[in-house]
Amino acid sequence: MATTDPMDLAGIDDLLSDEEKAVRATVRTFLDKTVEPHVADWFERGELDDPRGLTKQLGSLGLLGMHLEGYGCAGMSAVDYGLACLELEATDSGIRSLVSVQGSLAMFAIWRFGSEEHKRQWLPRMAAGEAIGCFGLTEPDHGSDPGSMRTRAKRDGDDWVLDGRKMWITNGSISDVAVVWAQTDDGIRGFVVPTDTAGFSAPEIKHKLSLRASVTSELVLDSVRLPADAVLPDVRGLKGPLSCLSEARYGIVWGALGAARSSLDSARRYAIERTQFGRPLAGFQLTQAKLADMALELVKGQLLALHLGRRKDAGTITPAQVSLGKLNNVREAIDICRTARTILGANGISLEYPVIRHMNNLESVLTYEGTVEMHTLVVGQALTGEQAFR
Ligand SMILES: Cc1cc2nc3c(=O)[nH]c(=O)nc-3n(C[C@H](O)[C@H](O)[C@H](O)COP(=O)(O)OP(=O)(O)OC[C@H]3O[C@@H](n4cnc5c(N)ncnc54)[C@H](O)[C@@H]3O)c2cc1C
Numbered sequence: 001m002a003t004t005d006p007m008d009l010a011g012i013d014d015l016l017s018d019e020e021k022a023v024r025a026t027v028r029t030f031l032d033k034t035v036e037p038h039v040a041d042w043f044e045r046g047e048l049d050d051p052r053g054l055t056k057q058l059g060s061l062g063l064l065g066m067h068l069e070g071y072g073c074a075g076m077s078a079v080d081y082g083l084a085c086l087e088l089e090a091t092d093s094g095i096r097s098l099v100s101v102q103g104s105l106a107m108f109a110i111w112r113f114g115s116e117e118h119k120r121q122w123l124p125r126m127a128a129g130e131a132i133g134c135f136g137l138t139e140p141d142h143g144s145d146p147g148s149m150r151t152r153a154k155r156d157g158d159d160w161v162l163d164g165r166k167m168w169i170t171n172g173s174i175s176d177v178a179v180v181w182a183q184t185d186d187g188i189r190g191f192v193v194p195t196d197t198a199g200f201s202a203p204e205i206k207h208k209l210s211l212r213a214s215v216t217s218e219l220v221l222d223s224v225r226l227p228a229d230a231v232l233p234d235v236r237g238l239k240g241p242l243s244c245l246s247e248a249r250y251g252i253v254w255g256a257l258g259a260a261r262s263s264l265d266s267a268r269r270y271a272i273e274r275t276q277f278g279r280p281l282a283g284f285q286l287t288q289a290k291l292a293d294m295a296l297e298l299v300k301g302q303l304l305a306l307h308l309g310r311r312k313d314a315g316t317i318t319p320a321q322v323s324l325g326k327l328n329n330v331r332e333a334i335d336i337c338r339t340a341r342t343i344l345g346a347n348g349i350s351l352e353y354p355v356i357r358h359m360n361n362l363e364s365v366l367t368y369e370g371t372v373e374m375h376t377l378v379v380g381q382a383l384t385g386e387q388a389f390r
Contacts, residue, residue, distance in 0.1 A: 016079075067103070093361035105135035139164065144371060170216055201219075245370065298332075320379060340355045
């Protein structure tokens with residue numbers, strides 16, 4: 001009888017091609033060697049040792065904008081990208097966030113909506129990790145409702161002048177380029193803003209208890225003067241930023257399961273090794289019930305992610321389907337981490353184990369790229385035809 005891998009009880013690996021498994025293995029090997037030994041320390045200190053060096057390494061592996069074609073991007077499939085996101089987030093959601101924001105938000109916005117000049121100027125360097133990008137949509141007073149944003153871009157002769165504030169921007173203070181969304185007389189437009197432009201600053205946000213191995217910043221735009229061609233020419237209105245978010249959310253559908261897998265694996269190993277009342281924790285039915293439920297939700301989430309990935313590769317995925325995936329997989333992943341935390345008892349709150357780090361990280365993942373409530377409303381609208389946002 002074939003032995004079953006406890007971390008792949010349903011045999012989902014059989015649904016992957018050899019090439020897909022090879023991509024996953026390459027990412028895992030890199031992370032095990034380069035990031036895993038340090039990431040708990042980075043989380044504890046609230047800073048990455050060398051974010052630029054790490055970004056270059058991620059770029060040389062082809063992980064930045066990996067599912068985009070041309071301009072130095074790897075042109076891999078959506079499933080390959082998803083598998084990479086899962087491995088990245090099994091290490092830390094902050095590392096996956098760096099990759100997601102670079103590839104699916106900043107690069108995707110330029111790749112999809114930018115001029116040929118924007119693409120040539122930025123994408124090859126961003127794919128190589130030589131330039132870092134961020135994506136400024138959220139503002140201090142406008143998060144779930146970005147359509148009400150106050151950041152404004154006004155024409156002054158041929159130039160644009162941007163004024164406003166963006167908040168909670170991943171990679172902000174380490175970025176070379178920011179894609180900034182602003183109100184104009186022509187509706188919401190996107191702007192490619194080199195971060196050394198006068199009037200632009202990005203103070204880092206401190207005191208986070210989640211995503212501590214990730215740079216999060218405010219963007220301050222004080223009369224930032226840009227040339228006429230700084231605007232993304234090919235999109236107007238909220239559909240621009242929302243389509244970028246849909247890309248990044250797709251990666252989260254997979255990524256969150258990485259944090260869950262790591263936590264389940266930690267709890268499973270701990271339960272087998274730790275003895276109380278004369279037997280391993282794993283021998284108690286209550287522990288087994290927890291582990292079984294966690295494994296079940298992980299399997300269901302993986303099947304959903306893979307199904308959505310195949311649809312994305314076929315070009316048939318819809319935003320509501322991405323919402324279904326993000327809603328389910330992040331919600332279940334955080335539940336898995338919380339249950340894993342209980343199995344580790346007091347050790348569960350220690351950074352000696354990855355579980356509480358994943359759990360705290362997922363509090364951010366639950367909120368960014370559309371909160372649980374927003375995705376519930378998207379699914380509700382798809383079910384009923386009624387929009388209940390306002
Ligand atoms: C670590 C981190 C990194 C981030 N990175 C980025 C980034 O790179 N770029 C970027 O632009 N943004 C980023 N964000 C911001 C993130 O996208 C927003 O926090 C998110 O959209 C929610 O906005 P908010 O925090 O203003 O909450 P709010 O919109 O104020 O919502 C607060 C609560 O009210 C609920 N709510 C709001 N409206 C409704 C409604 N109609 N019905 C029911 N409930 C409702 C929400 O679901 C939520 O529970 C990041 C956030 C974090 C925490």
